[in-house]
Amino acid sequence: MAYDRALRRHVHAGADRNLLIVTNAYPLRVSAWSEIPGLMHGFLGRAHGLPPGLFTIHDVRDALARAGEAPRSVAAARQVHGAGVLSPEDVPLAREDGAGVVDGELPEGDVWVSASADVVLTIRTADCVPLLLVAPRARAVAAVHAGWRGTLGGAVEAALAALVARYDARPEDVSAAIGPAIGGCCYAFGGEHLAAFEARFGPEVAAAWRHEGSASFLDLRTVCRRALERAGVRRDAIHVLGPCTAEHPDELHSYRRDGAYAGRQLSYIGWRSGA
Ligand SMILES: [Zn+2]
Numbered sequence: 001m002a003y004d005r006a007l008r009r010h011v012h013a014g015a016d017r018n019l020l021i022v023t024n025a026y027p028l029r030v031s032a033w034s035e036i037p038g039l040m041h042g043f044l045g046r047a048h049g050l051p052p053g054l055f056t057i058h059d060v061r062d063a064l065a066r067a068g069e070a071p072r073s074v075a076a077a078r079q080v081h082g083a084g085v086l087s088p089e090d091v092p093l094a095r096e097d098g099a100g101v102v103d104g105e106l107p108e109g110d111v112w113v114s115a116s117a118d119v120v121l122t123i124r125t126a127d128c129v130p131l132l133l134v135a136p137r138a139r140a141v142a143a144v145h146a147g148w149r150g151t152l153g154g155a156v157e158a159a160l161a162a163l164v165a166r167y168d169a170r171p172e173d174v175s176a177a178i179g180p181a182i183g184g185c186c187y188a189f190g191g192e193h194l195a196a197f198e199a200r201f202g203p204e205v206a207a208a209w210r211h212e213g214s215a216s217f218l219d220l221r222t223v224c225r226r227a228l229e230r231a232g233v234r235r236d237a238i239h240v241l242g243p244c245t246a247e248h249p250d251e252l253h254s255y256r257r258d259g260a261y262a263g264r265q266l267s268y269i270g271w272r273s274g275a
Contacts, residue, residue, distance in 0.1 A: 171232025184219030
C-alpha cells in the first residue's frame, strides 16, 4: 500500500519531518471561538505533529510555530491515562529553550487548567480524545488527554471541577471542543468494560458502543460528550471536530493503525498576552 511506503520513508527520513503534504484543513478550530478575545486554540494534524518516540519541549514549540503560534511558555505533561490535574500556575514549566526536556522529565498528568496569559496548554494524542475547554467569563481554559482509561477515571469531570474550583467558572458557561480521535467505526474495544462505563456515566453511554458479532467497538468521543453533559456543559456548547484518526493516514496519526511508528497530534489552548 502506498501509504505504508510513504510512512516508512517518513520514519526513516528522520530529520525530514515535513515530508508529508500540508493540508489546509489543519489546525482545526471552533469558528465560534474566534469571537472570544485573546483565545488561541487548535487541533493540529499530521503535518504539524510530533514524530514517533521521545520528544522535547523544543519539538512541541516547533510544531506550534509551524502552525503560526509562538507563546512565551508551553505546558506539556507526561501523560499517564489518569485524571490528575496540573496548572502552569502551580508547576514550573520547562525552560524557555526546552532543548533537553524530554517526555519522561515532564510533570505527570492528563488535565491542564490555566487562566494565565501567554501560556499554551498542550495535549498529545494518536487515537485518544483531545478535549479543549474554555470558560470565557472566567477567562479560564483546560486541555484534557482523554483515552478510555482517563475518561473512565474521571478526567473530563476533573477538568470541569478544576475550572469551577480555581477560577469560579460555571459549567453552563463552558464551551467544549472534542478533536480528532479513533471512531466507533474502527476502535475495537472490549464489551466487558461496558458495565464500568455505565456505572460512571449512566445507561445512556451504551449508545457509544457498536456490536458486530462477537466484536465490540467504542466511540470514545460519544463517551466524552456524555461526560461533559453530565458535568453540566450545555449540549449546544459541545463541538466535535475532525474525522476518525485511524481512517485518515494522510491527515492524522493513529496508534491503533501505526503502532510504534505513530507520531502524535498536538492540540493546544491558551490566552494571548495583553488580551
Ligand atoms: Zn474509523
